[in-house]
Amino acid sequence: MTEPLLSIQDLRTYFHTSAGVARSVDGVSFDVGAGEMLGIVGESGCGKSVTALSILRLIQPPGRIEPGSHIIFEGKDLATVSEEDIRGVRGNRISMIFQEPMSALNPVFNVGDQVAEVARIHEGLSKKAAFARAVETLALTGIPAPAERAKEYPHQLSGGMRQRVLIAMALMMKPALIIADEPTTALDVTIQAQILDLLRDLQSRFNTSVLMITHDLGVIAETTSRVIVMYAGEVVEESPVEGLFAAAHHPYTEGLMHAMPQIGHERDRLNVIPGTVPAPTDWPHGCRFRDRCPYSWELCGRDHPPLYQIGVGHVSRCHLAIEPERRNHPHPPLVVQQGVAVA
Amino acid sequence: MLSLLVSRGLQSALIVALVVTFSFLLIHSAPGDPFAGALDNPRVNPAIRANLRAQYGLDRPLPEQYVKYVAQLARGNLGWSFSRGRSVRAVLGDVLPRTLLLMATALVASFLIGVGVATVQVSRRGSALDGFLDRASLFLASMPDFWLAILILLAFSYWIPFFSIGGAVDPVVHDMLPPYARFFDSLWHLILPAVTLTLLYASGIARFQRGALLDVMPLDFIRTARSKGLRERQILLHHAMRNALLTLITLIGLSFPALLTGAVFIEKVFAWPGMGLAMVGAIGARDYPLVIGCVIVGSVLVVLGSLLADLLYRWADPRLRQL
Known part of the structure; x- marks a missing residue:
């Protein structure tokens, strides 16, 4: 493989609680290539979501990325760069899609503004220009009548539509990497397939790398080319996806x-x-x-x-x-x- | 929206009618009457007393008095204040603006300060400053209002004789002052009672708002906001604040009447000639029309407070707009 887009080396994210130190992610290393769709699979509590959140340093105290962990992305170590620098990466070069599209959206703002906000932060676009971009991006995700939908609030949209809104939010800046943390778990099966198709389609269209985090091997089989299995805070197996299903x-x-x-x-x-x-x-x-x-x-x-x-x-x-x-x-x-x- | 206003209007009218009835019954069942203090003196001829009572209809059976009062009220006449020798409307016209001035100042100031303090606390949660503000607000919130008022009065008009000892204006020179000086004279008198009320309510609002913000901060959409690259300050002031305000609106609606009743003690201590003081005086004097007049104004304020809270909810929470 050529130079990977993202290289995680010996990532350890520990939660320092009164009950002891929870070593949720304990020495995880893997690479994500440019344009690659990589899956991380494992059951609840294996550390896959904490790994995802660690990449953008979204871990809140008492959680902490331990010294010695490296998250190399576009020549910078995200584990140690300044707050200012990591904010420049979030939503811009690396964006995230979360599991619960209802709770991941702010209930009191319309979805267009929430999508537009990304461009306002990272490109300094005016409110109006950013909103127009948000409508374009919402259209990319297959939302019908995006200009009208953009003025609606999360509770007025269906689960699948909300997930498309989150995907639009992640796509706004055409990032190099999208981290999708259980993007389909909260959705109906038919909607799940649509969302996965959409992600695959956008990934090939924009040559974005996708890190797909799921507990569902079916999702892995359908979307990814390479898969990492996590158990108890560690990588226990890594393989091309056909190899894994075969043996x-x-x-x-x-x-x-x-x-x-x-x-x-x-x-x-x-x-x-x-x-x-x-x-x-x-x-x-x-x-x-x-x-x-x-x-x-x-x-x-x-x-x-x-x-x-x-x-x-x-x-x-x-x-x-x-x-x-x-x-x-x-x-x-x-x-x-x-x-x-x-x- | 219109149907909301209509239904709330009808509800409010019913509430005010009930409040009038109950306060009428209660104040009339209290021993004595408006002439008791002056006329129950054994040296006053009973015939004079009977004559006065008859003149004002106080010798009639209670139901008859009630019907007469309501009929008069329906014509927009609040009656005659026995103790002040003026119409109730004129008395309220004097005292209500003073109370509203005090209330509005205190409510606006305590809202701004309370929300500000809570925001500072949450942005530095766990710090020494957070801990200090937490203890300070708990201390103030648990302090009896009249006690705090007395302490403040003692400290700033007696030990350090900087502010006046009471009243809304200087009783001697106010009317002779030029307009700008009158304004400063009023402001000067307003500061201590307003500060006292503000300290009391701001501490409550700060504690409430801090809790509301801390409830919002761990939610998923805050994490989404972080993942977009927003600054922690923008997240707190924009994404979290708007959600936390939803809970605060309830408190504001509820504190409307509380500010009015709370002002009774504050007005007493600072001799602020507002509605609270007028009401306390009226109850003591069994000045039936003035008591009920004050109660009507109070209940209208309560009703308006909850209507205001409802409207604010609709503005703040899109989920309530189509209901």
Whole structure:
């Protein structure tokens, strides 16, 4: 790969709470190439949203990006640049789309003004000129009658329309990177597909990189070319998307795939990964997935696995890489043996 | 919008009618009557007393008096103030502007100061300044109004005899002064009572508004505003403020009558010849028409206050506009 657009190196975002230090993102590294659509997948609490927010330094106290973390973007380290500089990047070179389009919009301002605000901050456009640009951008996202819609308030729009407004807001400055944090989770399935199509279309039209953050492997399969799987604050697997669906290496990724309901496969109940993510204040020693893993052995409790190279562009944080034959002898995970599984 | 005004107008008329009835019953069931103080003296001939009462219809049964009063009220006549020897309308015409001046000054000042203090606190939340302002506002908000008034009066017109001891104007020279000097004389007298009321209400508004802002700051749309590249100050003053004001509007509507009743004590301490003082005097003198006249004005202010709050809500919150 040529020079990546965004290079995250050893990102650690900790929350210093009274209950202890929550190491929500704990040494994450990955690159996003120019024009690439990269996915980050993982369940709630794995640190994927905190990673996304960390890129634009949107973490609020008691959260903190720890020293030694690097977020290299267009020659600058966003982890350490001044407030002034990071504000110049936000909404301008990197923009974000959030999960809940209702609560992500301010209820007391019309949507046109909220979209226009981006151009007023970054280009110093007048209120009128910015509003006109906002209407153009709203049209790009496929909102019918954008000039009228722009004067409406968030509560007057449907969920899909609101998400288009947020996308327009993210597109205003034609950024180099859009971070989409669960952009379709709050939407109906049919609307989900429309929004994903729209994002893909805009991405190819403007050659914008997209970092797609989701818990939904279906979204990953539909939109991205490369995928990062996160678990317990770490990257546990990284792979081109076909490679991952063909041959997931990490037992957690495997579990995620099994948990996906499939049409045609009739089952009484959904497959689940037993147990829950451990608390971020208290990651287990060794492999963090060990207690929920059907293949774990002594090594997993002793040594924290590094990212093993599995194939071309495919890495996995699992000791199975050195003892692959153990995959043939699964056992009930420790959480099940100890009787603490809830599923 | 029009239907709102019509329905609120009808509601308001009903409320005022009920208030008139209740206050009529209450003040008439209090022992004594307007002539009790002067005429229940054993040396006054009972015949004179009976004659006066008969003259004003106070010897008639209560329902009859009520009907007569309401009939008179319906013709726009508020009656005759026994204790002041003038029409109630003339008395109110004197005292109401003074109270409104005091109230409006205090309300505007406390709104500006309260919101300002809360904004400073939230922009520096957790700092020593935030903590100091928090304790200061709690201290003031929990202070009885008359007590604070007495302390301020003691401090600034007695120990440091800078301001006048009371009244709305200088009783001796005011009428002889040129217009600009009259203005400064009035202002001079207004400062202490207005400052007292402002301290009391600004502290409440500051505490309320700080809470409202802190409730808004963790919301998703604030994060969206940050992700657009807005400055923290713009976020606070534009995105958060407008939402936090929604809760403050309720407080403003509710504090309308509170300012009026609160002003009773403040007016008493500072001898401010406004409605509060007039009402207290009227109750003591069993001056029935003046008491009810004051109550009517009070209830109209309450009704206007809540109507104002409703209209402000519609302006501030687009979600309420199509209701």
